[in-house]
Amino acid sequence: MPSALPDGDAVPRDGALPPGTQLGGHGFGVYVHVPFCASRCGYCDFNTYTAAELGGGASRDAYAGTVLAELALAATVVAPPRVDTVFVGGGTPTLLDPDDLARILDAIDRTWGLAAGAEVTTEANPESVTPASLQRLRKAGFTRVSLGMQSTAPGVLQILDRRHTAGRAPAAALEAREAGFDHVNLDLIYGTPGESADDFAASLDAAVRAGVDHVSAYALIVEEGTRLAARMRRGELPYPSDDVAADRYLAAEAALDAAGFSWYEVSNWATSEGARCRHNLLYWAGGDWWGLGPGAHSHVGGVRWWNVKHPSAYAGRLAEGASPGHGREVLSAADRRMEDVMLRLRLASGLPLSALDGAGRAAAARAVGDGLLVERAGSVVLTLRGRLLADAVVRDLT
Missing domain, CATH: 3.20.20.70 (Aldolase class I)
Known part of the structure; x- marks a missing residue:
C-alpha cells in the first residue's frame, strides 16, 4: 500500500502561499x-x-x-x-x-x-x-x-x-x-x-x-x-x-x-x-510546478506542499471548497542548495562548481582525482563510474 505522507505545516483552506512567494523563473x-x-x-x-x-x-x-x-x-x-x-x-x-x-x-x-x-x-x-x-x-x-x-x-x-x-x-x-x-x-x-x-x-x-x-x-x-x-x-x-x-x-x-x-x-x-x-x-533544474490530484506534490518559489492521499478525501475537500493540501514546508536556503546539488549533479550538463561551498569544492576535487567526476568549463560531471556511485558522490558534496 502507499506509504504515509509527512505532516508538515498546515495548508490554508484557500491554498494561499506565504506572503512574498514568487515564481522562480525556471519554467x-x-x-x-x-x-x-x-x-x-x-x-x-x-x-x-x-x-x-x-x-x-x-x-x-x-x-x-x-x-x-x-x-x-x-x-x-x-x-x-x-x-x-x-x-x-x-x-x-x-x-x-x-x-x-x-x-x-x-x-x-x-x-x-x-x-x-x-x-x-x-x-x-x-x-x-x-x-x-x-x-x-x-x-x-x-x-x-x-x-x-x-x-x-x-x-x-x-x-x-x-x-x-x-x-x-x-x-x-x-x-x-x-x-x-x-x-x-x-x-x-x-x-x-x-x-x-x-x-x-x-x-x-x-x-x-x-x-x-x-x-x-x-x-x-x-x-x-x-x-x-x-x-x-x-x-x-x-x-x-x-x-x-x-x-x-x-x-x-x-x-x-x-x-x-x-x-x-x-x-x-x-x-x-x-x-x-x-x-x-x-x-x-529547480522549476515550479503545480501537482493536481491526490497525493500530488507541488513546488512554487521554495514552497513545497502535498495533497491528501486518498481519492475520497481529496474529492471531499474540494467538494467543500477547500484546498486538498495535507501539509507544506518552506525550504530554507540550505535545503534548496542541497537539493540543487543532488539533482543537477545527476545531469549530463553537470553541476557548476559555484553551487558548492568550500567543503563541497574540496570533495569535488577528491572525486575528480578518484575518477568519479570530470571537470568541464567550470562544472563537474559524473563519469560512467561516477554514475554507478552517484548517491555516494552526492552525499560527499553536500
Whole structure:
C-alpha cells in the first residue's frame, strides 16, 4: 500500500502561499496524478488504488471533474506566464477515457495557457492503450507517451506482477509512433530476481527496435509494505544484488550508446536533445510546478506542499471548497542548495562548481582525482563510474 505522507505545516483552506512567494523563473509545469490501476504490481508503493481498494466517495468517472475543481482553486493562487510542460502520471492515466484526459488538458490551457510547443506527456501501461485511444490522445494535444515496459522476459514480468505480454510494450510504442506522437519513451526495470543478463539484453534490444527516442532504466527498489518485499522477507525470492545492478547499468549504457542514445540524467537516455523529457528537466533544474490530484506534490518559489492521499478525501475537500493540501514546508536556503546539488549533479550538463561551498569544492576535487567526476568549463560531471556511485558522490558534496 502507499506509504504515509509527512505532516508538515498546515495548508490554508484557500491554498494561499506565504506572503512574498514568487515564481522562480525556471519554467512552470503541471503534474496531474491519476491514482487508478487495474491491479497492483508487487513492487509498487505509489499512491494508486484498484477498484477493491478505492472504497466509496471517489470514482473514476467523476475524477476529471474533481481535478478541474483543484485547477480552479490553483488559478486563484498562482498566475504563471505560461505552462511549459504537462505530465499526466499515475497509476495508469490511460484507464481514464481519452475524452477525460483531453478535458483536463483543455482546462489547463484555458486556465493558464500552454506555451507554444509545450510538451504534454501521459504515462500508460501497454495493455491500457489501443491504436484508436492513442490517436484520440494525440488529437487532444498530447505530444509524448511514456510506456511501462519493464521487461520482455515473461518470467520477470510475472515476478513484477505485470499484466501485459512480453511483446505488448514494443507493439504499443510502434502504435504510438503511427498515431503521430512526437516522442515515445519505454521504461525498463533491471535487477529483478531471476532476470538474466540475456533477459535484460533482449529487453534493451526490443526497446531500440521499437523505434522509441527515449529510454528510462531503473534498478529495482524493494519498498517496505509491498508484496515483493513480503516475498523476499519470507525467502521466496532473493534480494536484488548491487553488483548485478551495476552490471545491468553498464549493459544499458553500452547498448543504448551503440544505438545512438546519449545519457542526459543518470537513469535516462535520449536520441537527441529534443527527445529529452522537458518536464523532468524542469524538476531537476529547480522549476515550479503545480501537482493536481491526490497525493500530488507541488513546488512554487521554495514552497513545497502535498495533497491528501486518498481519492475520497481529496474529492471531499474540494467538494467543500477547500484546498486538498495535507501539509507544506518552506525550504530554507540550505535545503534548496542541497537539493540543487543532488539533482543537477545527476545531469549530463553537470553541476557548476559555484553551487558548492568550500567543503563541497574540496570533495569535488577528491572525486575528480578518484575518477568519479570530470571537470568541464567550470562544472563537474559524473563519469560512467561516477554514475554507478552517484548517491555516494552526492552525499560527499553536500
